[in-house]
Structure formats: C-alpha cells, structure tokens
Amino acid sequence: MQPYILVMEDEDALSTLLQYNLEKEGYDVAVAADGEEGLMQVDERMPDIILLDWMLPKVSGIEVCRRLRGRPETRNLPIIMLTARGEESDRVRGLDTGADDYLTKPFSMVELVARIRAVLRRIRPGLADDRVGHGDIVIDRVAHRVRRAGTEVHLGPTEFRLLDHFMRHPGRVFSREQLLDAVWGSDVYVEARTVDVHVGRLRKALDVGGSANPIRTVRSAGYSLDLEH
Template sequence: MNEPRASVIGAASPGGAPRILVVEDESALGLMLSYNLESEGYVVDRVERGDEAELRLEESAPDLVILDWMLPGVSGLEICRRLRARETTRTLPVIMLTARGEEGERVRGLSVGADDYVVKPFSVPELMARVRALLRRARPERVAVKLTAGELELDRETRRVRRGAREVHLGPTEFRLLEYLMEKPGRVFARSQLLDSVWGLSAEIDERTVDVHIGRLRKALAKGDEVDPIRTVRGSGYSFDETFGRG
C-alpha cells in the first residue's frame, strides 16, 4: 500500500519517461524509430556505431536498447554479449533488429541474451507493442500512469499530485523531481544524479539548484504537521522515504 506501484499501464511523461537507446546505422531508419518512440512518450538517445553505443551505455544505462545486428565499430551481437556479462546491465531489456531472418541466426541472437528479435522490414506498431511489453515486465514503475505512496498520489497523465483530499500544486521541475524519487523509494540520489536525470546531461546549472527545488517540493508536500516524505541523507543526497504512509 505504501510503496509506489503501477496502477494503470501507459506512456510516462517527460522527466520520468523510460529512456531508450536506439543503435542503428541506417540514418533514415534510426530517425523513423526515434520519431515513433518519442511520439509514444519515451526519451530517445540515438547512435549509429557500436563503439558509440558502448560509450553511452557506460555513461548511463537506459531502460531498454533497440540494437541493430550489423554495426560499424562493434557488432550488435558483441554489444549484447558484453551487456549480459556485466552485472549492472545483465537484465537490461534488448530488442535486436536484423535483416537476417533464418531460424539459425534468430537462435544465435537470442542465445547471446537478446530479449526479443525483430526482422527487417518490420511493422512499427508491432515493434512499439514489443517495447511496451518488455518495459512492463522489466520496469513496471516506469510505465505506470500513477505512482502512489500512502495518501500521496502522482498522476503522470493529468500532471497532478494529491495528498489525500488536498491537491498539491507543483511546478514542472518539482513534479519531475517527485516523479523520479517516487520511482525508487528508499534509494539515495546524489545531487549530480538528480541534475542529470531531471534537468538533463546538458544542463549548465549549479548543484545547489537541486536544494532550492527540493525545498520548494517539501513546502508543497508537507503542510502544517504533515510528515515530509523526502529524506535528506547528509553528505549523500535525497531519497523518497520508503516508510512513508506506513502505520
């Protein structure tokens, strides 16, 4: 009852939207995939080389990878093999794209750890359905329309937050901060992590800005003698209190 949970499945909003890495060396196909994924509400990063994909994956793991089999630099097959060998990416969902339709090649792709295998040319609606299915299984909290903890409810679709009968009025940044923290109750996020995930890697702002927005979020969430669901961990950062709403 008290940990954020999925109540309805649907595309998440920016800030807490699932991140998808598209690794495809055909520019036109990569652009088409990016356009359709972004239309579904996902945050998309796109690269055209296997070695570039390796660098992106080392920087920050996405929620799902769409990976072409044949790539310059490092093959998609080898990237998938390396992902499965690393503890941090062992369970990262991977959909492999290839022009190879023979059963033997399909088995080979799945044997190195791909979760799904799509042969070109493919139906875009079918691929989108496979993406949604994999995300539901792997990270249900990233595709839930609503996150709830105790009497606190965040609705990604309407962009509204309620605490019991009271509506909580948040600015766009405070909404994204709360959304991100509620996805992983109890996990402590450093200010730098929050900057990267909520503001974006390209944001040129000071880490103290996080403190300002956390202060605003707290003021909106906890009125009077209401319990503050945001926890400060001295020297480390902030987390959503996983015990919030218990008892």
C-alpha cells in the same frame, strides 16, 4: 518519468524514423550509429531499454549484447534486437546471446511499440505505466498526462476520463447516454447536453498545431475518436 530508449542503428534513415516515432509515443530517445558509440552512451547514461541492430559497424550488435550481458550493472538491461536476418538459426543465436526479443526488418512501428511495452512490462514493470497511444495522441493513465504530436495537452478530470474512454475504443461511435454511463456513471444524474459541453472542451484542448480534430460528431448517433477522417 519517461522511459529512456537507446537506439543502436547505423542506417540513418531508420534511426531518424525510430527516434521521431518513439518520441511521439512519449519516450526519451538517443541514437548511436555504431556499437562502440553505443557502449560509450550506455556508460554515460543507463538506458531503460536498447533497440540493437545486429549488423553494427566497429562492434557488432551480437558483441554489444554479449558485453552488456557480461557486466553486472547491465546484465538485466532489456534489449530488443533489430535485424534483416530472418533465419531461425540467427534468431536463436540472437536470443541465446541475451536479447529479450527479436524483430526482423522491415517491421511496423505499431509492432515495435507493442514489443517495447511488453518487454518493459515483463522486465521493468515500474516503467511500463498504463500508457496508450492512438495516432499522435498518447495518454498516460498513471501520470494523468496527455500529449498530442509531442505537445502536452492539459485536460480537466472529466475531459481526461472522456478521452480515456474514446482511446479504449477508437473509431467506435458512442451516444451521449453511453458516454454518460461510461464517464459519469449510471447512478449520477447529468443532462445529456452536458456531454456536448465536455466534448467541446476536449476538442479545444486537442486542437494542437493545426492538426485535424480527432473527435468526430456523427449526426443523430453521437461521437467517436477518429484520427483518419
């Protein structure tokens, strides 16, 4: 089940960017442009985590946080505050109001996603499944599912383990022998050329929407996961 994130942000360009990138990471995302609308959306569907802008129109982010913390049903709802205010006193005030974490604009999507996972892992461990992303690929080890650019990718068990190994070490080149040990196990006899067959299947499965194939062949060395070549 995808964690549901409610983004309360009045800056259209930023909320669109957040929604696009978080959906690419495999989250279910909704957006509210002001605090009043955000509170209504919480009543309609309880989010798993809220990204809350400090300076919201109608009802401020601080007030939204205060109201949510004052209601029994939303008292433990994870909240990450987003704000241009970087002063220590403002950060403390946001955390004192009940925010679980605090991110000052501008921030990178990599940092935001890491913070979301950390908060979910700490507060809602059941939702912080073992999901790892690299570029536009997201692998969910618990659900045994893979998505690329938002599209589900169907892999056999060996291809899944192969991709999982590459995702743990992006950019690193592995020889066929190293991949055999890591994916098949050192006590199983499999010909080295078998790796080529499964890498070929993995490449074919990851060929989504004309995107560059992420599995790179390194002459006389092996293979690597490289989304920037």
